[in-house]
Amino acid sequence: MQQLIETMTLNETVRRLRLLGVSTTETKVANAIQAGLYPWGICIPGRKHMCYEIYTKLFEKWVDERATDVMTESYHEGG
Numbered sequence: 001m002q003q004l005i006e007t008m009t010l011n012e013t014v015r016r017l018r019l020l021g022v023s024t025t026e027t028k029v030a031n032a033i034q035a036g037l038y039p040w041g042i043c044i045p046g047r048k049h050m051c052y053e054i055y056t057k058l059f060e061k062w063v064d065e066r067a068t069d070v071m072t073e074s075y076h077e078g079g
Contacts, residue, residue: 007055008054008056016059030052039062
Protein backbone atom coordinates (compact mmCIF):
# COMPACT_ATOMS: atom_id res chain seq x y z
CA MET A 1 0.00 0.00 0.00
CA GLN A 2 1.34 3.41 -0.97
CA GLN A 3 1.14 6.28 1.50
CA LEU A 4 0.27 9.85 0.64
CA ILE A 5 0.47 13.04 2.70
CA GLU A 6 -2.57 15.06 1.68
CA THR A 7 -2.33 18.82 1.82
CA MET A 8 -4.66 21.74 1.22
CA THR A 9 -4.05 25.21 -0.09
CA LEU A 10 -4.57 28.24 2.09
CA ASN A 11 -7.70 29.05 0.04
CA GLU A 12 -9.13 25.54 0.55
CA THR A 13 -8.45 25.73 4.28
CA VAL A 14 -10.18 29.09 4.64
CA ARG A 15 -13.16 27.82 2.64
CA ARG A 16 -13.46 24.74 4.88
CA LEU A 17 -13.17 26.82 8.05
CA ARG A 18 -15.92 29.13 6.81
CA LEU A 19 -18.16 26.13 6.02
CA LEU A 20 -17.60 25.04 9.63
CA GLY A 21 -18.82 28.42 10.87
CA VAL A 22 -15.48 30.11 11.53
CA SER A 23 -15.44 33.75 10.50
CA THR A 24 -11.95 34.11 9.06
CA THR A 25 -9.86 35.37 6.18
CA GLU A 26 -6.80 34.17 4.28
CA THR A 27 -4.67 36.81 6.01
CA LYS A 28 -5.89 35.77 9.44
CA VAL A 29 -5.19 32.07 8.83
CA ALA A 30 -1.81 32.81 7.23
CA ASN A 31 -0.78 34.95 10.21
CA ALA A 32 -1.91 32.26 12.65
CA ILE A 33 0.08 29.58 10.81
CA GLN A 34 3.16 31.82 10.76
CA ALA A 35 2.78 32.39 14.51
CA GLY A 36 2.54 28.63 15.12
CA LEU A 37 -1.03 28.84 16.44
CA TYR A 38 -2.44 26.05 14.26
CA PRO A 39 -0.94 22.55 14.62
CA TRP A 40 -1.97 21.53 11.11
CA GLY A 41 0.10 23.94 9.03
CA ILE A 42 3.59 25.28 8.56
CA CYS A 43 4.94 28.32 6.76
CA ILE A 44 8.08 28.24 4.66
CA PRO A 45 9.63 31.47 3.42
CA GLY A 46 10.01 31.48 -0.36
CA ARG A 47 11.94 33.86 -2.56
CA LYS A 48 8.99 36.18 -3.09
CA HIS A 49 6.12 34.72 -1.07
CA MET A 50 5.47 32.58 1.97
CA CYS A 51 4.60 28.96 1.17
CA TYR A 52 2.10 27.09 3.31
CA GLU A 53 1.87 23.34 3.85
CA ILE A 54 -1.47 22.53 5.41
CA TYR A 55 -1.89 18.89 6.31
CA THR A 56 -5.40 17.58 5.71
CA LYS A 57 -5.22 14.74 8.26
CA LEU A 58 -4.04 17.08 11.05
CA PHE A 59 -6.66 19.67 10.06
CA GLU A 60 -9.44 17.08 10.21
CA LYS A 61 -8.22 15.84 13.62
CA TRP A 62 -8.18 19.44 14.88
CA VAL A 63 -11.73 19.98 13.60
CA ASP A 64 -12.97 16.73 15.18
CA GLU A 65 -11.61 17.86 18.54
CA ARG A 66 -13.48 21.18 18.36
CA ALA A 67 -16.60 20.77 16.24
CA THR A 68 -20.01 20.19 17.76
CA ASP A 69 -23.00 18.55 16.15
CA VAL A 70 -25.75 21.01 15.30
CA MET A 71 -29.36 20.05 14.84
CA THR A 72 -30.82 21.46 11.65
CA GLU A 73 -34.52 21.60 11.08
CA SER A 74 -36.01 20.43 7.83
CA TYR A 75 -38.82 22.50 6.51
CA HIS A 76 -41.17 21.49 3.76
CA GLU A 77 -44.12 23.24 2.27
CA GLY A 78 -47.53 21.72 2.16
CA GLY A 79 -49.45 19.18 4.16
